[in-house]
Amino acid sequence: MSDTDALQPTVDFLRRHAPFAQMGTAELQSLAARAKLAFFARGEVITAPEQGPAEYFYIIKQGRVRGETGGDGEAWELVTGESFPIGALLGHRPVRTRHRAVEDTFCFELPRSEFDRLREASPVFGDFCARRLASLLDQALRRGAPASGTPASSPLGTPLGELTPTPAVIAPASTALRDALTELERDEGEAIAVTDAAGHPAGIITLRDIATRVTLAGRDLATPVGELADAEAPALDITAPAWAAARALAESGRRHLLLTRDGAVAGVVSEAAVVGGDAGLVALARAIADAPDIAALAALQADVHAFIGRLLAQGAGADAITRVVATLNDRLTRAVIHHILAEHGRPRTAFTWLAFGSEGRGEQTLKTDQDNGILFEPADGDVEAARAELLSLAGTINDGLARVGFPLCPGNIMASNPDCCLTAGEWRERFARWIDQGTPQHLLNATVFFDFRPLWGDPEPAAALRGWLGEAVAANSRFRRQMAENALRNRPPLGLFGEIKRSAGDDGRPGVDLKVQGLAPFVDAARLLALAHGVAATHTLDRLEAVVTAGGLDPDDASAWRDAYEFIQWLRMEQHRRQAAAGEPLDNRVDPDGLNELHRRILKEAFRQARKLQARLALDYQL
Structure with a gap:
């Protein structure tokens, strides 16, 4: 031998x-x-x-x-x-x-x-x-493309500087169009990145723009490119992740964005490079913007689900996917409000539409319902009259959102509820009562309402409320300790020696709840850490990163917690994708014994990281 x-x-x-x-x-x-x-x-x-x-x-x-x-x-x-x-x-x-x-x-x-x-x-x-954990997660994502049958290829977590750029010419705004086109032809480019005198972004001219803005418009070739450039084209630094570019493209409805390095234009990148060859994101965002009515918006929900399924099949990470989902859901919500206001007219009182819970954190998956509210301030001082008008409008908006695929909240945390349609002073009074009294119900409310962010209307009142809330929580150590106690209630399902403990669900099937037992420990801990360190971010991973920057967490610990959180979220989304494809109800329970060896191994380590994060809270607050 x-x-x-x-x-x-x-x-x-x-x-x-x-x-x-x-x-x-x-x-x-x-x-x-x-x-x-x-x-x-x-x-x-x-x-x-x-x-x-x-x-x-x-x-x-x-x-x-x-x-x-x-x-x-x-x-x-x-x-x-x-x-x-x-x-x-x-x-x-x-x-x-x-x-x-x-x-x-x-x-x-x-x-x-x-x-x-x-x-x-x-x-x-x-x-x-x-x-370690991040490496195993990468391997899990590379294996996680059962729908495509090919290795994972999504670039959404990749820094923009590592993507294949669009061949482009960089030209100052004063450059004559003839000169820029000559250089574009010589270099076989596809876009002109236009800069100001200091080299900062001033816009983009794509081949399509040349056809519509130059050829068809009969523009003189001596025209400075700055007059023809799309000045609203988004720009991001080359260190930004591709998912940030995906969000910017979806928000702007454009297919290219400018890349910068230290503020100066460094190139151009396309939607295809950002989303991994799937050019459906911007088309979907445009379809939402162009939908003529709520019925047309409702028909697009299936397209949103299909698009997210393709991202999962490509092996995109959960963080990137949930951010893209949040962007599309935000656009759907704003479109619903737009159509209802167009039909019923604007109210006399300006308002800000707030999102709470997972929507407020920008962490929605395919399984989500409504958690929203209204922040308003009547110009004439008649609060009750303004509230009555806004409650009627909110009910119509909530119904419209339900029609496009966001179910009504079973707990009635919706803008049509008078308790969720408040002035800034009333919101502060309500939050202050929860912080001062700290009953179990108040602590439960905080896990939903304290993750608010504005979705429509003037964002400044919401920013002011966020600043006030941070100061109020930071000044009340007793409430923070109560929040820590509450955060320790959802324990990861690990046995004495670290084995995953299954329990029977409502249907009698053994398994673990990925949302309550897996994600909640990270979400609750990140919320408390953010409030304690004056962090305004609402997204769980953004909160952890900001607390690291503030000196409140060890970077290595936060990195491991990020990886653990992202794997549990990915596993949950992958289950939702399979259930949706099979026409089954979406749920958050998974049986570890049904996972492959790699996924089971990472899940166990992810739960162990959740336990370590909870141990950190217990140590900080002497619990």
Whole structure:
């Protein structure tokens, strides 16, 4: 038997587990040749802090290993295919976790020198060691394209500077059109990026613009390009993620945007590059804007669902998808309000339409209902008359939103409810009562209402209310402690040793609730951290990032929590996509035993990260 044949069983084993499944044959053969099989009897300690700097990398071949942290009593189990202790090996330090064999266990054992060599030789393994949970998430998304049958290709999480740009000419606004077109023809470009005298964005001229604004309009070729450019074209820095460009394109209804570097124009990028070849986003946004009535808007909901399904099939991350969903839903909401105001006339009192809950956070999925309200200030001081008029209008808007696919809120958190149609002073009074009294119902209300953002109308009153709320919560330590207690009520479903605990749902099926047990711990913790640190953002991941910037969180911890949150959200959305395709009701429960090994492994780690975040709150507030 050749050496290669002798190594084949080990190579085959490694191929069944992440991250090794993504590594090349030569890399796996090298790993198999250098790893030795070690046996650990039940109860035997494999690693411990007192042993000094970690010397070996372990891959569990058979059996189970329990990790114990000691101080907080946290423990979890590692199973076949999982590896440890990566952090200690990277840091050339002792482990912080005592690993003990739960039963007779076999592990492949790789010396630290060979571990370091493998990290340098294999980009896949190096990425896994550096990012761990994020790396596993990437692999899950690459596998998560069952509808397309092809590897995931969505660029929505990619920085704009890494996308393929649209061939373009960069020209100052004073440049004659003839000169710009000559350069465009020479470089085989598709757009002219127009700048002001300082090099800042001044607009775009696309090939379509040349046909409509120049040829058909009979413009003189001596015309400065600045007079012809689309000055409203969006612009973003090359470091911005592609999903931000997708939102900007959808909001503007344009198919190209300007790229900048340190404020100066650096190029042009197209919708196709941003959304991964699917040119349906801007067309969908335009269809919403051009819909002649609410019935036409209702017909577009199926197109929105289909578009989101394609993004999932491409392997787009949940964060990017929910932001795109929020953008499209925002446009649908504004379109409904526009049509109703056009039909019924504008009220005498100006108002701001507020979104609460997941809509307020910009984290909607395919399963969502209405959570909204009105903020107003009557010019003539007659609050009740203004409220009566606005309540009637709000009822019509709520019904219109229901017609286009946003079900009425079962809890009546809607603008047509007098409790949700208030002046700025009344909103402050209501919020102040919740903060001062802090009853269980008040705390529950806070989890929905404190995530508000304006969707229609003047945003300034909402911004002022947000500023007041931040100051009021920051000044009341008792209420923040109550919020922390409330945030710890939804515990991730982990057992004593870190195994996922299933429970029966209303239909009797075993599983876990991804929304309540998985996402809520991150959402509630991020809300509290944001309010405590004066952060105005409402999106959960934006809140975590802003708290890091404010010095309130360790960047590595926040990164792990972001990855965990995004995987749970992705798993939830993928389930919704499958259920919608099958014509089934959408729900948030999933049976971990029905997941593949990689998804089950990441879900367990994601729940463990949720538990770590809750432990941080418990420590901060001495709970």
